[in-house]
Amino acid sequence: MSIRIYNLSKKLNMTNQDLxxxxxxxxxxxxxxxxxxxxxxxxxxxEEFTSKRQKNVSVSKDSHTEPFPSTQKSEIKPEPEKVLxxxxxxxxxxxxxxxxxxxxxxxxxxxxxxxxxxxxxAPASPPRQKVQPASITTAxxxxxxxxxxxxxxxxxxxxxxxxxxSPDGLKPLQVKSPIIVRDFAMHLSLKPFQLIxxxxxxxxxxxxxxxxxxxxxxxxAKRKGFQLEIRHRGEQVTKPQKTEKxxxxxxxxxxxxPSVVCILGHVDHGKTTLLDTIRKTNIVTEESGGITQHxxxxxxxxxxxxxxxxxxxxxxxxSKMRKRGANVTxxxxxxxxxxxxxxxxxxxxxKHAQSFQVPIIVAINKIDATGANIDRVKQQMQxxxxxxxxxxxxxxxxxxxxxxxxxxxxxxxxxxxxAEIMELKALYKAPAEGIIIESQKEIGHGSTTSAIIxxxxxxxxxxxxxxxxxxxxxxxxxxxxxxxxQAPPSSPIKIVGWSGTPDAGSLFKTVKNxxxxxxxxxxxxxxxxxxxxxxxxxNTANSSSETASSALDLLFSNIEKTQKHTFRAVIKADVYGTxxxxxASLEAIESSKVNIEIVQIGVGVINQKDVQVATAAKAxxxxxNVNLENGVSSLAKHEGIxxxxxxxxxxxxxxxxxxxxxxxxxxKYEVKLGTAEVREVFSLSKxxxxxxxxxxxxxxxxxxxxxxxSGTILSKGKIDTLKRFKxxxxxxxxxxxxxxxxxxxTDYQPKDLIECYKIEKKKASL
Numbered sequence: 096m097s098i099r100i101y102n103l104s105k106k107l108n109m110t111n112q113d114l115x116x117x118x119x120x121x122x123x124x125x126x127x128x129x130x131x132x133x134x135x136x137x138x139x140x141x142e143e144f145t146s147k148r149q150k151n152v153s154v155s156k157d158s159h160t161e162p163f164p165s166t167q168k169s170e171i172k173p174e175p176e177k178v179l180x181x182x183x184x185x186x187x188x189x190x191x192x193x194x195x196x197x198x199x200x201x202x203x204x205x206x207x208x209x210x211x212x213x214x215x216x217a218p219a220s221p222p223r224q225k226v227q228p229a230s231i232t233t234a235x236x237x238x239x240x241x242x243x244x245x246x247x248x249x250x251x252x253x254x255x256x257x258x259x260x261s262p263d264g265l266k267p268l269q270v271k272s273p274i275i276v277r278d279f280a281m282h283l284s285l286k287p288f289q290l291i292x293x294x295x296x297x298x299x300x301x302x303x304x305x306x307x308x309x310x311x312x313x314x315x316a317k318r319k320g321f322q323l324e325i326r327h328r329g330e331q332v333t334k335p336q337k338t339e340k341x342x343x344x345x346x347x348x349x350x351x352x353p354s355v356v357c358i359l360g361h362v363d364h365g366k367t368t369l370l371d372t373i374r375k376t377n378i379v380t381e382e383s384g385g386i387t388q389h390x391x392x393x394x395x396x397x398x399x400x401x402x403x404x405x406x407x408x409x410x411x412x413x414s415k416m417r418k419r420g421a422n423v424t425x426x427x428x429x430x431x432x433x434x435x436x437x438x439x440x441x442x443x444x445x446k447h448a449q450s451f452q453v454p455i456i457v458a459i460n461k462i463d464a465t466g467a468n469i470d471r472v473k474q475q476m477q478x479x480x481x482x483x484x485x486x487x488x489x490x491x492x493x494x495x496x497x498x499x500x501x502x503x504x505x506x507x508x509x510x511x512x513x514a515e516i517m518e519l520k521a522l523y524k525a526p527a528e529g530i531i532i533e534s535q536k537e538i539g540h541g542s543t544t545s546a547i548i549x550x551x552x553x554x555x556x557x558x559x560x561x562x563x564x565x566x567x568x569x570x571x572x573x574x575x576x577x578x579x580x581q582a583p584p585s586s587p588i589k590i591v592g593w594s595g596t597p598d599a600g601s602l603f604k605t606v607k608n609x610x611x612x613x614x615x616x617x618x619x620x621x622x623x624x625x626x627x628x629x630x631x632x633x634n635t636a637n638s639s640s641e642t643a644s645s646a647l648d649l650l651f652s653n654i655e656k657t658q659k660h661t662f663r664a665v666i667k668a669d670v671y672g673t674x675x676x677x678x679a680s681l682e683a684i685e686s687s688k689v690n691i692e693i694v695q696i697g698v699g700v701i702n703q704k705d706v707q708v709a710t711a712a713k714a715x716x717x718x719x720n721v722n723l724e725n726g727v728s729s730l731a732k733h734e735g736i737x738x739x740x741x742x743x744x745x746x747x748x749x750x751x752x753x754x755x756x757x758x759x760x761x762x763k764y765e766v767k768l769g770t771a772e773v774r775e776v777f778s779l780s781k782x783x784x785x786x787x788x789x790x791x792x793x794x795x796x797x798x799x800x801x802x803x804x805s806g807t808i809l810s811k812g813k814i815d816t817l818k819r820f821k822x823x824x825x826x827x828x829x830x831x832x833x834x835x836x837x838x839x840x841t842d843y844q845p846k847d848l849i850e851c852y853k854i855e856k857k858k859a860s861l
Contacts, residue, residue: 097131101512104128106137107144111516128512129484129491265322272325274312275602277303283319288622293318300626303619304562304601352521353394353401353585354514355423355547357453359444360430361437365460369430369497370406373507392532392545392587393574397507400514403547403585405532407444423530423547426513427453428506430460433467433494437475445479454517455481456491456509463496521584526605527551531561532587534596535670536699542593544603551605553588554581558612561603563620564595565612596698599672660758661690663714664751667701667721673744674698677719680748688859689755700724701738710734715754719747759859765852769793769828771835773847784816784834785843793828794851800837803848812838814851 104114111128118125123132270282280290287303293315294301301307307315309325316323358366373395391406405424427448431441448455459472473483473492482488491509495502533545542564559566569592571579582588594616597603606612664681668674678693694712697705701716702724709716709731716731718740731738739754741747769792773785787794794800796817802809816836817824827833835849 097133098137099129099131100125101128101508103132103137103140106141111512126489127484127491128516129509265317265320267324268316268321269324269326270312272309273306274309274325275303276301276305276307277602279307279312279315283316283321285319288618290315291622291626295626302562302623302626304598348522348524349520350523352519352583353403354425354510354517354519355403355405355585356426356428356510357405357407357424357448358428358430359407359448361432361435361440361444364430364432364435364438364441365497366430367406369428369458369460369495369503370404372497372500372503373404391574392547394585394587397511400511401585402507402510402514403587405547405587423532423549424451424453425517425519426510427455428458428510429455430458430497431472431475432461432464433459433469433472434461434464436468436472437479442479445481454491454513456493456506456513457481457483458502458506459492459494460497462494462501463499469494519585522550523552523583525551527553527557527559527582528602528604529553531597531599531601531603533599533670533672534593534698536596540591542596544590544593544597546588546590546603548582548584548586548588550584552581552583553586553590553605557605558607558609559590559603560606560612560615560619561597561601563616563623564593564597565609565616566590566593566603567609567612568592596671599670599675660688660755661692662751662755662758663692663694663709663712664717665694665705665709665712665714666696666717666719667705668698668719669721671696671698673719677717677744677747680744681717681751684748684752684755686755688759691755701727701740703727703730706730706734706736709736715739717747717751719744756858756860761856762859763854763856766855767792768795768798768851768853770851771827771833771849773843773845773849774832775845776843777834782836783841783843784818784836785847785849786832787835787849788832789827789829791829792851793826794833794835794849795853796823796825798851798853800835800852801850802837802840802843803850804844804846809842809847810837810840812840814838 100114100118101111104111107114109117115125115128115130118132123136124130125132268282270279276290276294277287280287283290285293291301291303294307294311297311297314299307299311312325313323358370360366370391370393374393392403393406394401394403396402427444429441429445429448431437445455457472457476459469461467462469473486476483476490476492477486477488481490483490483492485492491513493502493506493509495506497503527548528550529546529548531544531546535543535545537543544561544566553568553571555568555571557568559568568590571582572589572591573579573582574587579588594613606615666674666678666681668677674696678696681691682693684691692714694714695705695708700722701718703726705716706727708714715737716739718738720742721740723738728738737754739747739750741750769789771787771789771794773787775786777784777786794814794817796814798814799811800814801811814835815838816834817827818834819827819831824833837849
């Protein structure tokens with residue numbers, strides 16, 4: 096028998112990290128909180144620490160001081176014996192160890208070296224006689240805590256810049272990865288459009304919400320007098336000494352937030368069923384075809400801790416949506432069916448999670464299915480350098496059956512433990528910011544968005560801006576459709592009141608008022624048009640500078656395009672992310688004969704304006720999960736516009752493939768009817784006739800035939816004469832003799848073959 100580290104740490108009242116360090120020091124082969132040790136060793140540890148705590152309690156009875164100052168505002172005080180029991184002997188350190196801890200904690204910018212579990216057990220109010228441990232940083236003064244909320248915001252978002260310059264005169268500047276254009280401009284004390292202009296000088300065309308390549312960011316920062324240092328997730332960064340107090344103050348303003356978990360994996364591997372089981376609702380039946388076609392964000396409570404889940408579609412069409420899902424999460428759950436193993440979308444989802452450097456928990460699902468092979472999945476994990484803990488790796492693996500709710504508690508426990516280790520925090524007292532998961536148009540609500548709050552508390556009445564769209568928040572709805580007045584960090588929320596439909600995956604922020612929001616949105620729209628215009632201008636300039644050879648190649652390419660058929664489409668869908676995914680799926684259709692061109696992408700019902708656009712562009716309208724406005728059907732029929740609609744995306748794509756094939760001329764092919772061998776040649780008054788024996792199939796009058804001699808086709812023509820003895824015949828079958836005369840041919844020799852065939856047509860392939 097064995098016991099996991101996180102269960103043993105609870106019995107010993109220690110943190111997982113401290114227990115791991117102790118066990119590794121004693122020679123145990125443990126790597127993470129889900130590793131195990133044998134029961135006998137665990138019982139010995141419990142007995143050892145119990146006796147040590149009893150000695151500590153007896154010693155503490157003569158002391159007039161309490162172990163550490165209060166870190167909570169509650170008036171409830173635990174009994175001194177219970178407080179002392181929270182200190183295992185292994186945490187008593189030498190002077191040298193204390194000094195080392197102090198330096199390590201400075202690098203992490205924490206104010207107390209005790210584990211979070213011990214801090215939660217601290218006395219609720221400060222004792223009269225207080226002993227200040229050497230590893231505790233003095234709390235901020237009252238004067239510092241009186242800083243205004245505006246200063247808090249400024250301190251939080253501003254980059255950390257050291258006063259000391261580098262030898263080449265550049266000021267150090269630290270930013271977090273990924274580097275967003277808008278945020279990077281703020282760090283450089285530039286307006287977003289100024290940074291965009293700088294990027295254009297380097298040949299880079301980007302919008303405010305796009306990311307900047309790290310090498311490009313380094314170059315731009317150098318131009319502006321900064322030495323850029325890019326911090327990635329999980330890295331420890333040493334702060335400049337002079338800014339230490341400011342950083343401590345900002346960290347003091349941070350408060351714990353729920354974790355955001357993304358569920359990734361291949362289609363039909365049980366992602367939505369897993370979330371359905373966790374929520375104890377019936378999400379699966381709400382999706383057409385039984386597959387998830389939108390990103391859904393949901394929140395649950397497990398052991399008094401909230402967890403926000405993002406369920407992403409697994410179909411190949413939703414690659415971009417899965418990428419957005421991984422981008423906003425703290426922990427990724429990779430669902431792998433035990434009977435299928437890793438599939439193409441599984442590998443793609445894994446790459447997304449790894450690229451954003453988020454911890455991965457592998458949930459091996461369908462363990463009760465026929466053909467389940469858990470070891471094969473673990474072998475595939477090892478091949479992808481994410482070896483499970485049981486095989487000496489570091490990846491947490493949980494075997495589950497989402498359908499039968501087996502292993503779900505273990506999975507939630509792993510998520511909770513991982514979140515505790517990460518110590519996730521956010522700034523609550525700040526203007527709300529977040530990321531848009533999905534955008535759509537809804538009857539009665541207009542443009543709405545599904546979003547995850549990342550900073551601050553979003554409230555009804557706030558004014559937001561995202562790209563070229565702005566919003567006066569009319570109402571907020573949680574994941575179950577209930578109206579709420581506010582949404583704290585990590586909350587999934589639906590926002591109602593947008594002027595348009597922002598791009599899925601874009602960021603939003605709070606601004607002062609609606610006038611400011613409208614002005615900023617218009618500026619963003621203008622900037623996007625400017626970028627598009629410069630891109631066209633740049634492409635034109637590049638084309639004009641091509642050599643004569645490349646110009647000739649371009650000419651032939653254009654001629655080839657004019658010879659191809661083109662299928663043009665106006666796309667409408669219920670949500671923006673799906674419209675985008677549908678467009679990507681159509682553009683991915685491979686064809687050497689038909690080009691596909693997306694004329695326009697939009698959300699909401701198909702209206703008369705869409706028909707007008709399709710008429711002008713000679714395009715079809717492709718609608719996913721949307722209805723028609725009144726009068727649209729008759730108008731489209733009058734204009735000759737085809738409308739294709741479906742609520743399952745891959746079936747809609749198949750329908751479009753069929754329509755693209757209809758643009759091509761039918762393909763012709765031969766169907767062999769029979770063969771006759773020439774035995775004798777007869778010369779008659781009307782011409783030469785070949786006396787034949789039907790060796791295969793049948794010979795039919797007035798059909799096409801080939802005259803073949805020694806494997807070479809001598810001629811082709813219609814069977815003009817077909818006789819059975821002296822009588823005309825319409826058809827002569829296998830095993831019978833007949834006389835045959837081909838139209839326009841008189842040269843027959845014994846052993847020649849006459850092959851009878853007909854031409855049929857079939858639909859052309861792409």
